[in-house]
Amino acid sequence: MLVTILSGVLLARGLGAEGRGQYIAITMWTNLLYWALSFGVYQTVLYYWKSYQSTKKIIFTTLLLYSVFFCCIAVIIAQFLIVPLVMSDYSSEIKLAGRIYFIGIIYAAFTDVLMASLAGEEDFKFSNYIRMALPVMTTICMTALFLTDNFNILSGLYVSFAIWSVIFLLNIRKIIQKNMIGTQVDWRLMISAFKYGSKSHGGSVAGLASLNSTQMMLSVFLHPSVLGIYSTAQSSISPLNTVATTIGITLQPMLTAEERSVIHLRAMKVVRKSILIMGTCSFILAILLPVGIPFIYGAEFIGAVIPALIMLPSLMLNSVSNTYKNALNGIGRTLINTKTEFIVLVFTVGLLLLFLDNWQLIGAAIVTTIASIIRLSVYYYGYNKHISNFNISLMLPRREDIVDVHTLFTTIWNKKLGKKVVAKDSA
Structure with missing residues (x-):
């Protein structure tokens, strides 16, 4: 809670109403697109990790490829729909930073599949470290930028993406260490995972969309400063x-x-x-x-x-x-x-x-x-x-x-x- 409150204060004090609205719009759509098109991959991996009759390497490789595929679709939607729809009035520098930030959706696929696989083995140490490291590192870096008068929407987005990239590299290192990825793909498992995820994830997508629908509409139809003030009201x-x-x-x-x-x-x-x-x-x-x-x-x-x-x-x-x-x-x-x-x-x-x-x-x-x-x-x-x-x-x-x-x-x-x-x- 303290990290969330501090982040909200930094965004307000450092970016102002318009900057905060632009930052919230980009990060919100990133999370929404991943959540909608990941089809509950974490729960899917957990389910098949223990129930599917195959080697763990094949299960991991198949479900990682499955998740990355849909995350690539999410990135394409972000680049060709969200950017022109939501960011049409943003500066070219902010648009570029947003486009780069959207690529981080693919990083999230690696994180969720790896964490779910480790959870299936009842190994939570690495996952807990990553879950704590991401918000803490982001807040520390933003605080440092704020105290040195270098915090703006561009530095905030690029720093966040850089931290995501570090987490991604740590995930790759963990995958290599545990020899979890291979070359074989089980297409029957991929189709089964899609069916399972589609059925179980529909309610979650509807819930997330209803909870964020106001921010979504504000980001599309009104000036970013309105979204910035609205998100501040929510933070308060x-x-x-x-x-x-x-x-x-x-x-x-x-x-x-x-x-x-x-x-x-x-x-x-x-x-x-x-x-x-x-x-x-x-x-x-x-x-x-x-x-x-x-x-x-x-x-x-x-x-x-x-x-x-x-x-x-x-x-x-x-x-x-x-x-x-x-x-x-x-x-x-x-x-x-x-x-x-x-x-x-x-x-x-x-x-x-x-x-x-x-x-x-x-x-x-x-x-x-x-x-x-x-x-x-x-x-x-x-x-x-x-x-x-x-x-x-x-x-x-x-x-x-x-x-x-x-x-x-x-x-x-x-x-x-x-x-x-x-x-x-x-x-």
């Missing part, structure tokens, strides 16, 4: 995502049970605690945002305050939606994920086409919150249909929920305080 409320993730990690395992009545009782507890915790944190953050955004990101981003305040409720709504989604997934209703995100995507795009012309940044923020309401409504309907038809009043926090949350935070605080005391005593 991102600490709440950490809270939501923590709630999910600690409470969502409760939602796997055989009896639907048990799932319902547990889900209601999770929902009430989520509303209580996220609501309290949102209230505190809403008080801090009007001062915090211009102070942390710069006066140029004062326009991000109102959009951030408008989008604050969406994080709590999404947290509740995730509870219903996980409860439904726990009883085997996984197809609802794809259906929900597709519905949200259609509504989001339609609403953006209506709102963007006249309302622009404010309209984008409003649509983001409306999309969260739609997502919650669909999951709520599915939950009522398949698990329990309940009164909405059961979602409202009760006195015992307040006591439970207070006890939880008190316990965490006392544990941390105890560790500090022990550390001081031992010193």
Whole structure:
């Protein structure tokens, strides 16, 4: 979280609204294209690594070739569609840097196939190192550029691509060391992998598209500065995502049970605690945002305050939606994920086409919150249909929920305080 916040501050302070918008557009489309056309290669490699009857070298070579092929298609789409569509008003230097940055999509294929193969062997040391090294190295280099007054969109893109290239070389070295690549390709495995990935990855693509549809539309139709301010508004409320993730990690395992009545009782507890915790944190953050955004990101981003305040409720709504989604997934209703995100995507795009012309940044923020309401409504309907038809009043926090949350935070605080005391005593 700290790395993400620091990166957001560097992009805002170093690039300004327009530069940040251009940088976000290029990096966002890179990630979207890879995610859409990788067909969930990490999960695919994991599946076939243990289930397919062939040598590991043939499996690795086949799936690496399979992934690189689709990543090359993604690069071609980026070069001939995204660059003219999104970057038409960018300078020639930025366009060139963007074209070079898009090539890094191919590097990602090597990383995911290698990491999945190592995970299949239960070897996580190298993968964990790479996962930590990439964001940390990028942030360190950008901080150094910022402190020496050399940070701009060109240096940011080229440094990021250079770090990707270093990671790529480390991956190649690891592949050679473990003698993982050969010359034989199993075409039957490649076709099977495509079928498997297409079926399992559709929901993920729909989900990613619905979550990023606002930024995608902003990058295409409006000035880059609008995307820069919008992304700053998102960054300013991102600490709440950490809270939501923590709630999910600690409470969502409760939602796997055989009896639907048990799932319902547990889900209601999770929902009430989520509303209580996220609501309290949102209230505190809403008080801090009007001062915090211009102070942390710069006066140029004062326009991000109102959009951030408008989008604050969406994080709590999404947290509740995730509870219903996980409860439904726990009883085997996984197809609802794809259906929900597709519905949200259609509504989001339609609403953006209506709102963007006249309302622009404010309209984008409003649509983001409306999309969260739609997502919650669909999951709520599915939950009522398949698990329990309940009164909405059961979602409202009760006195015992307040006591439970207070006890939880008190316990965490006392544990941390105890560790500090022990550390001081031992010193």
